[in-house]
Amino acid sequence: MRHLRRWALNGAAAVALGYILMPLVFVVWLAFFRQEIPSFPPDGYSLKWFAAILDQRKFVDGFRNSLQVGVLATAIGLALGVPAALCLARRPFRLRTPVASLLLMPLIVPGVVLGTSMYVFHVELENGLDVDVLGTFYALVAGHIVIVIPWVVRLVTASLAGLDRATEEAAQNLGANPWVTFWRITVPAIRPGIVAGALFGFVTSFGNLEMSLFLVGPGRTTLPIVILQYLEWKIDPTIAAVSVVQIVLIGGAMLITDRYVKLARVV
Amino acid sequence: MARLDLEKLSKRYGDFFAVRDVSLQIADGEFLVLLGPSGCGKTTTLRMVAGFIEPSDGAVRLGGSDVTVLPPWKRNAGMVFQSYALFPHLSVAQNVAFGLEMRKLPRADIERRVEEALALVRLTGFGGRLPRQLSGGQQQRVALARALAIRPDVLLLDEPLSNLDAKLRQEVRVEIRELQRQLGLTTVMVTHDQEEALTMADRLVVMNEGAVRQVGSQRDLYERPADRFVAGFVGRSTFLDGAVEAPGRFRTDGGLALACAGGMPGRAALALRPERVEIAPSANTNMSGLDNSLPGTVEFVSYLGALIDIHVRLSPQDRLVVQIANRDGGFAPDVGQPVQVGWPAAAGLVFNE
Numbered sequence: 001m002r003h004l005r006r007w008a009l010n011g012a013a014a015v016a017l018g019y020i021l022m023p024l025v026f027v028v029w030l031a032f033f034r035q036e037i038p039s040f041p042p043d044g045y046s047l048k049w050f051a052a053i054l055d056q057r058k059f060v061d062g063f064r065n066s067l068q069v070g071v072l073a074t075a076i077g078l079a080l081g082v083p084a085a086l087c088l089a090r091r092p093f094r095l096r097t098p099v100a101s102l103l104l105m106p107l108i109v110p111g112v113v114l115g116t117s118m119y120v121f122h123v124e125l126e127n128g129l130d131v132d133v134l135g136t137f138y139a140l141v142a143g144h145i146v147i148v149i150p151w152v153v154r155l156v157t158a159s160l161a162g163l164d165r166a167t168e169e170a171a172q173n174l175g176a177n178p179w180v181t182f183w184r185i186t187v188p189a190i191r192p193g194i195v196a197g198a199l200f201g202f203v204t205s206f207g208n209l210e211m212s213l214f215l216v217g218p219g220r221t222t223l224p225i226v227i228l229q230y231l232e233w234k235i236d237p238t239i240a241a242v243s244v245v246q247i248v249l250i251g252g253a254m255l256i257t258d259r260y261v262k263l264a265r266v267v
Numbered sequence: 268m269a270r271l272d273l274e275k276l277s278k279r280y281g282d283f284f285a286v287r288d289v290s291l292q293i294a295d296g297e298f299l300v301l302l303g304p305s306g307c308g309k310t311t312t313l314r315m316v317a318g319f320i321e322p323s324d325g326a327v328r329l330g331g332s333d334v335t336v337l338p339p340w341k342r343n344a345g346m347v348f349q350s351y352a353l354f355p356h357l358s359v360a361q362n363v364a365f366g367l368e369m370r371k372l373p374r375a376d377i378e379r380r381v382e383e384a385l386a387l388v389r390l391t392g393f394g395g396r397l398p399r400q401l402s403g404g405q406q407q408r409v410a411l412a413r414a415l416a417i418r419p420d421v422l423l424l425d426e427p428l429s430n431l432d433a434k435l436r437q438e439v440r441v442e443i444r445e446l447q448r449q450l451g452l453t454t455v456m457v458t459h460d461q462e463e464a465l466t467m468a469d470r471l472v473v474m475n476e477g478a479v480r481q482v483g484s485q486r487d488l489y490e491r492p493a494d495r496f497v498a499g500f501v502g503r504s505t506f507l508d509g510a511v512e513a514p515g516r517f518r519t520d521g522g523l524a525l526a527c528a529g530g531m532p533g534r535a536a537l538a539l540r541p542e543r544v545e546i547a548p549s550a551n552t553n554m555s556g557l558d559n560s561l562p563g564t565v566e567f568v569s570y571l572g573a574l575i576d577i578h579v580r581l582s583p584q585d586r587l588v589v590q591i592a593n594r595d596g597g598f599a600p601d602v603g604q605p606v607q608v609g610w611p612a613a614a615g616l617v618f619n620e
């Protein structure tokens with residue numbers, strides 16, 4: 001009976017895992033097909049689609065744009081999210097619960113809704129302030145910060161639970177002012193949460209399509225948008241190759257991060 | 268090292284006084300212990316000295332200068348936390364060096380003083396380990412070394428031994444005490460463990476409900492408790508409730524007439540130390556040398572090894588605990604046995620209500 005239950009459980013897990021992995025496996029497979037129109041079984045295999053990525057400037061530009069936006073949004077998201085998490089975990093203020101939910105909201109709100117509201121906001125801002133907002137690089141970054149913050153807040157909050165507050169008091173007792181205490185004691189203790197928050201925030205920003213669609217200006221399209229636009233007129237394995245590159249980069253980042261902080265423990 | 272003075276120190280949370288009007292003078296090199304039941308304000312008092320809690324009223328003077336409003340990092344107080352609070356990401360040596368780095372000492376001095384501090388707590392050679400690679404007792408000693416390395420004006424210990432097992436606790440008690448004497452450290456320790464307090468302190472402070480009830484030596488507290496609370500908290504006492512009829516005459520609510528020393532007429536309690544009361548089998552009632560001699564019945568016996576506690580019923584309202592040494596051929600009471608108990612008038616302490 002025990003055996004049966006174990007088998008059923010393992011079986012269910014395997015099915016779920018296979019279900020998640022199937023599209024990934026197909027995309028990776030497709031990227032190596034020789035023929036232009038995907039069909040099964042493939043005529044043969046080739047690496048030419050990876051070379052084709054570099055021939056198309058829009059992919060390279062899109063990749064660079066996404067990288068720039070992601071890095072900047074993550075940096076600013078950390079600067080805002082870490083103090084917010086500390087505040088939420090420690091200062092007992094009256095609106096704590098609603099504020100905490102609000103900070104996590106962008107994880108739940110559909111990207112289209114987020115994009116629409118941000119678009120409207122930018123229009124109003126532009127009209128009100130009489131400066132360029134819509135479609136600028138900084139407006140796009142500002143939008144992405146909103147989707148980075150929830151990850152930082154969530155993961156830093158989780159790692160704060162493992163911090164003994166007495167260690168901060170001990171540091172102060174030994175002569176460290178609050179600033180030194182923060183950098184020398186608090187930050188090292190919550191580093192796993194910061195690293196994981198930054199990683200997930202960056203990945204979210206890098207892969208974001210829906211919200212970015214509303215915010216990008218001409219010539220500043222991010223990689224997901226480039227992919228979408230390409231798909232609108234052509235389906236060939238180039239797209240699959242682009243996806244493989246993304247999967248490899250993100251997977252690599254996760255593996256490297258995992259060597260320093262055990263992601264499974266904070267997420 | 269320096270002297271420490273607390274002047275009418277209070278801490279209020281709303282209407283509730285966590286600490287009320289605490290005044291204490293701790294001499295240079297003295298080991299003072301704050302003793303009291305849970306929630307009596309010991310930690311709050313200690314944290315006001317360390318600077319983690321701002322007093323609502325009163326002053327803290329360290330070495331003659333007023334530090335009441337100084338933040339913790341500007342006071343030279345070394346604290347050992349109950350949880351030790353070692354920095355988990357730093358090695359033992361880095362933990363001990365932390366306070367010295369904050370004082371911007373030259374690298375070479377820091378290394379020398381870290382070695383010294385580790386040697387003091389017998390942890391030479393452990394500098395490279397991380398805190399989680401140490402036993403509880405070793406972690407406790409690192410915490411102590413870290414506090415000592417900065418050469419604090421005052422050493423503050425908040426229940427430093429409560430996370431150690433009973434046997435280790437006894438050893439560490441002696442170690443801390445010897446180190447404190449050797450270095451001449453002005454020390455304030457908080458504990459709710461009586462035995463710990465009695466074995467370590469030069470002087471004790473008994474607190475209850477935020478206030479100081481008595482300050483004195485072990486002997487003062489035990490022989491001359493200031494009030495009923497102290498008599499019950501330090502050592503053990505049985506209390507007989509009743510009234511003083513005239514100085515020297517006490518009548519219990521159960522109707523027993525007893526001789527006592529002093530006391531003012533009115534409602535009062537008579538406190539008796541269990542080991543100051545004599546007991547004998549009823550047949551042998553030769554207690555004529557004692558001011559009080561009464562018949563009773565053994566109601567309960569608890570065998571403690573070296574000692575035996577005997578609960579004796581004197582009247583429907585009055586019950587007394589007598590403690591005797593467990594000697595070969597000594598009195599071996601049985602439940603229900605009639606006995607005779609007695610004590611000199613001076614052994615009973617009267618606390619008027």
Ligand SMILES: Nc1ncnc2c1ncn2[C@@H]1O[C@H](COP(=O)(O)OP(=O)(O)OP(=O)(O)O)[C@@H](O)[C@H]1O
Pocket residue numbers: 280284285303304305306307308309310311312459
């Ligand atoms: N921040 C606070 N707000 C309100 N009341 C508090 C606060 N901190 C402490 N108290 C109260 O003050 C009283 C004294 O607390 P304190 O921690 O000093 O007790 P203690 O003597 O150290 O007890 P223990 O032996 O259990 O550690 C307690 O009744 C506690 O509930």
Ligand SMILES: [Mg+2]
Pocket residue numbers: 309310311
């Ligand atoms: Mg306490």
